Amino acid sequence: MSDRRWWKEAVIYQIYPRSFKDSNKDGVGDIPGIIEKLDYFKWLGVDALWLSPVYKSPNDDNGYDISDYFDIMDEFGTMEDMDKLIAEAKKRDIRIIMDMVFNHTSDEHAWFIEARKSKNNKYRDYYIWRDPVDGKEPNDMGSCFSGSAWQLDEQTGQYYLHIFSKKQPDLNWENVKVRKSVAEIVEFWLDKGVGGFRLDVIENIGKIPDEKIVANGPKLHEYIHELYENGFNARGTGEDIVTIGECWSADIDIATKYTAPENKELSMVFQFEHISLDEQKGKAKWDTKELDPLDLKRVLYKWQIEHTKGWNTLFWDNHDLPRIVSHYGNDGEYRVESAKMLATLLHGMKGTPFIYQGEEIGMTNIQFDDIVEYRDIETLNMYKERIAAGYAKEDIMKSIYIKSRDNARTPMQWTCGKNAGFTDGNPWIGVNENYREINVEKSLADENSVLHHYKKLINLRKTDKAFVYGEFTPILMEDKDIFAYYRTYGKDKFLIICNFYGRDRIIEVADVDDTKVKTEIILSNYADSSKKLEKLPLRPYEAVIYKIDSIVL
Numbered sequence: 001m002s003d004r005r006w007w008k009e010a011v012i013y014q015i016y017p018r019s020f021k022d023s024n025k026d027g028v029g030d031i032p033g034i035i036e037k038l039d040y041f042k043w044l045g046v047d048a049l050w051l052s053p054v055y056k057s058p059n060d061d062n063g064y065d066i067s068d069y070f071d072i073m074d075e076f077g078t079m080e081d082m083d084k085l086i087a088e089a090k091k092r093d094i095r096i097i098m099d100m101v102f103n104h105t106s107d108e109h110a111w112f113i114e115a116r117k118s119k120n121n122k123y124r125d126y127y128i129w130r131d132p133v134d135g136k137e138p139n140d141m142g143s144c145f146s147g148s149a150w151q152l153d154e155q156t157g158q159y160y161l162h163i164f165s166k167k168q169p170d171l172n173w174e175n176v177k178v179r180k181s182v183a184e185i186v187e188f189w190l191d192k193g194v195g196g197f198r199l200d201v202i203e204n205i206g207k208i209p210d211e212k213i214v215a216n217g218p219k220l221h222e223y224i225h226e227l228y229e230n231g232f233n234a235r236g237t238g239e240d241i242v243t244i245g246e247c248w249s250a251d252i253d254i255a256t257k258y259t260a261p262e263n264k265e266l267s268m269v270f271q272f273e274h275i276s277l278d279e280q281k282g283k284a285k286w287d288t289k290e291l292d293p294l295d296l297k298r299v300l301y302k303w304q305i306e307h308t309k310g311w312n313t314l315f316w317d318n319h320d321l322p323r324i325v326s327h328y329g330n331d332g333e334y335r336v337e338s339a340k341m342l343a344t345l346l347h348g349m350k351g352t353p354f355i356y357q358g359e360e361i362g363m364t365n366i367q368f369d370d371i372v373e374y375r376d377i378e379t380l381n382m383y384k385e386r387i388a389a390g391y392a393k394e395d396i397m398k399s400i401y402i403k404s405r406d407n408a409r410t411p412m413q414w415t416c417g418k419n420a421g422f423t424d425g426n427p428w429i430g431v432n433e434n435y436r437e438i439n440v441e442k443s444l445a446d447e448n449s450v451l452h453h454y455k456k457l458i459n460l461r462k463t464d465k466a467f468v469y470g471e472f473t474p475i476l477m478e479d480k481d482i483f484a485y486y487r488t489y490g491k492d493k494f495l496i497i498c499n500f501y502g503r504d505r506i507i508e509v510a511d512v513d514d515t516k517v518k519t520e521i522i523l524s525n526y527a528d529s530s531k532k533l534e535k536l537p538l539r540p541y542e543a544v545i546y547k548i549d550s551i552v553l
């Protein structure tokens, strides 16, 4: 196959360093903590680790506000630690993927410190400045973290743009010097031997603030292609590294522009259509509604069937999203079954699967009683804004329990010991109390754990290329409870069947004649799943992968 790529065959694991493993008792996860756990990743079988930002940062948005792209955050360690991580990972055939935030910097970055000094500073044009209009903000653009996207800089009397917090001023990509500086950062990290980059909100870099255009501006693809030429491919490595864009508003056409190989932009993009299906149209993410599984099916299958010129990402979780077992699964009675079902449904599809730390042991959302226990800037700003607007506190807390980013940011649960084995100090954010039940130590010892199920799913991609390159063919399209599809590759044929709900069902796989095929169960979340497909009984959240062979008579 000429278009084989390591990153198509890979499973990528996302680490949120702050919450992963603390090595020096300061309550904050760090790079030496990640190095300690490399053998765990080797055991699990993942091919690459994507680290949320580890660069110098004042942590207004936990590292997504970078003050120096060429240095490591003190709390996380040193550049020597980082070099060691890259080298130690390499020994285990694991690549390191860096998270690059190029839409904005920290206001404590040297460029911004210079830029705000005066209107004719040579870094002024690295950022986006506008005069006041009628003594107020240039327009009514809002920040993703509440309030206006414009902040007045008293000293020079102009406003600067910040799509995120006011400590995250947006870079001005129209300035060719910005584009050159960004490419240099990419080169620096390529020379360290990293395996690729995840590009934070890259869809925003072509923005036109005066027209209130943020995502998908007219020059977006030109800029990304230029970054490919001057950055990703600066060492001729454009084809070898993986680049993953975070693109909230990508539809199939837009995703194709980014990822069609001949365009030389990105390897793949995260799009979030399947994630936002529990939100009310036109409202904030906090205003949720019940998920209609047929919506989910339509969206997942659409991307499988229609996004064929580029490659897909497959993910349920990241550091911004609620825990999937709580979000679309059942984190009570059927936690284990539903976590395995969701994993099976996702990993069976075509694309590169991403696992977010803790997902592999079925970690759940958190419910802190008091807002003071929350750390996430998006959550805290929304809380203040809604209290001021007169919302009831209980209602705000309810939406926080469903959607807060801190759901995914509580410490990784390693052991039954103090603080779940995350730290010997005071954790920077509270540990979920269910750690005595849900942790890596226990999961390793239990063959039936969610963790062992993930390991098997990861391994399937290595042993059967049908899971990577096989054709995707859905069945039972109108069934509200059942997600089922074939993956076929040459003579190999697999059938993935998932019961999305906690109800017993009997289904008919109409195109299978049990007398004419031999079915083998490759993986299931129940010990004794049926091998007969014509009238197939399924228990709550039952998920089975069958290998199907025709019987030659």
Ligand code: TEU
Pocket (backbone or CB within 6 Å): 061, 064, 065, 101, 144, 164, 200, 201, 246, 248, 285, 319, 320, 378, 405
């Ligand atoms: O996220 C982009 C983004 O749009 C999110 O803020 C998203 O809207 C929100 O989290 C949904 O709840 C990226 C990073 O993943 C995020 O952690 C950063 O805060 C953000 O960019 C700014 O860099």
Ligand code: CA
Pocket (backbone or CB within 6 Å): 022, 023, 024, 025, 026, 027, 028, 029, 030, 075
């Ligand atoms: Ca630490």
